[in-house]
Amino acid sequence: MKPILAQLSAAVSDAMRRALGDAATGVDPLIAPAKDARFGDYQCNAAMGLAKQLGKKPREVAEQIVDTLDDAALTMIEKPEIAGPGFINLRLRRDFVETTLDAIPPAAEADRLGIETVDPSQRQTVVVDYSSPNVAKSMHVGHLRGTIIGDTIARALTFEGHEVIRQNHLGDWGTQFGMVILGMWHAAMAAHRGEPPKYLQRALGELRSAVAAGSEAKLAYLKQVAVRSRADYDADPTGTQIFEPFLHDCRTKSLLDLNDIEAGYLYINALTKEAAGTPYAADLKDPKDVAKMMQRGAADDAQERLAREIAIEITLRECNRVYRRLGVQLTDQDVRGESFYEPLLSGVVEELRASLHEYKSAPDGTRAICRVDQGAVCVFLEKPDGSPAYKGPQGDPLPMLVQKSDGASLYATTDMAGALYRLAHAVRHPIQLRSEKLATALKKLGGGLGAHRVIYVVGAPQKLHFEMFFATVRALGWTRQPDGGEARLEHVSFGSVLGEDRKMLRTRSGESAKLADLLDEAVERAEAQVRSTESDADKRRGFSEEEIRSIAQTVGIAAVKYADLCQNRNTDYVFSWEKMLALQGNTAPYMLYAYARIRSIYRKGVESGQVSGDLSRSAIRLEHNAERALALRLLQLPETIDAVGDTLLPSVLCEYLYDLAGRFMSFYESCPVLQCEDAGLMASRLRLCELTARALKLGLGLLGISPLERM
């Protein structure tokens, strides 16, 4: 099955060239699906523009195009009509629709309804960077969108035939990480003192109440912690007596879980903040020191490194649980956390200083220069006319910082390193580097991924950062391909999830809602819904307990995912249980219901012997309007998937599926299948049902949703 839109475009384009000569060569035929069925199935809007250019009447141009359509085109479409100011209305021939559907091969493993993959010459290596949870923080609703949008994009591009490399940019670096490790140190010392488990949660609670009780209580608390910390530190100054054994035990005995290390992070964060400026700050280790220690890469920082590894393991275990529930395809193999790029960081700074010592320009004319400002290594970006491309609040040029004045690297540094790693390739895309150090480090990492396209699925607030970061990468020339093309860097930004009060979604307790809890609630609500229909004698399907739970799982998770994916990702969206679990409207339950209805027809047909194996040999006959409308939509699946790969908007696919399901529902109401008197027509309708089910399954599959046989 080939995209109809592309076939029509090719046919009309061809006619335009023959009818109008050079003037129309290479001009977009502007084929679009017709908005109103009365105008046919597709329309060509090119005649008006061309007429103006040629100084002719639009309808005349349209006529010329129509008259020049060749026989091949006329096997697809009826003789087109010209309407209005010069629209060419294209109506697919019934036999063309029928034979195209007839030609779809039978369902196979990894069914793709005969949709072809891209031509090998068009195949790209695409990096999709998404999800990016942080170590020591359980995933919250803020991670939901990026995770499922990225996963859908990755699936769609894979389906198209591209080589997709998923990258989970785990937040496992920086000062915050020092806090996590310090938290673990406190836990180790507490365990050594014989404190019961969950020490960090209690400590966090104590600190918070002390702060709430006023400055006197706070200082008393800080003093106590400082004195104890000093003693703890003196008892084990090298960390080898208490801390290190504790870390090893973490692995073997699961002493800490994600909640513990998250509490540790929060505790140290608050502790550092509250202690700042008090006499006790000195006795509390500074998280920044720990972070810096790791960055030095010295051998005696082994404990910090071990602690980091353990924290990462604990975090990923939890993330993987969520991914599996969500049907997200990320695994540990895809994790390339910030720390992965550590070996490249100093080389990146060196490279920037060497390579951007003088101005360099990106293809769009933006120019970049790297210099030290206020002790920090900065990349300044300027428009072609020399004015700053970005400004700060005082109107002063806003640079992108790649190294802090204290020598530490920043997230822009990591991103630069990541871009290099993703774009470069030892063979396909060698990048000339001035920094020998960087070249060597890159080689050690395998030389890079050689991506033609790098997609960053990250929230909208980081838009500015990505603009600056992309501009810098382009100015360096890292995107320039050996064949002269440019690799694409794309920021797929998305808005926030809001509660029904239009504020950031929070749980009843006021915390940012944990993703796992959200999914639990979704399943609970879905289950309540199923039970409620099951308790109604007229509607009952007679599900077993196990079936009810399984249906609730699928419906609940699918509802959450679909509600998010069907929304245009650019805007914030209001989270509503009621809406997402509704059986009407653009929701997962509606789509799943449509699928279940089709499967039900099949089961009934098999029971009664009306459905037998040789169905695929009977021809499709489109007699009823509802049949035709459904069939036409089925043909549009390939172009819809291409549109998703193009726009990176999963909502485009949802829109399609909703419309397809809606057309099936109409067909279902007006075209009896198993009751159909005409055996040939019944077979045709069964095939339409079958194709619709397969299209729904395929489309939902790209969203990471598997359909239900019954619901």
Add this chain to the structure above:
RNA sequence: GCGCCCGUAGCUCAGCUGGAUAGAGCAACGGUUUCCUAAACCGUAGGUCGUAGGUUCGAAUCCUAUCGGGCGCGCCA
């Protein structure tokens, strides 16, 4: 102050490479069940597309201004 995103039916949102009479769902009103899952379907009503200019044969869509909301703007990520 500057930049980005958004403003479409009472509510939640589609539509925005300019194209014909601006679409869904919810809410409101009316209809459909001896018939394959009524958790459904069909219909009615509801709009100066924030406002004002401009470009164009044609603007919700592009440009300018303006109002309203959100976000961002050097050593966090």
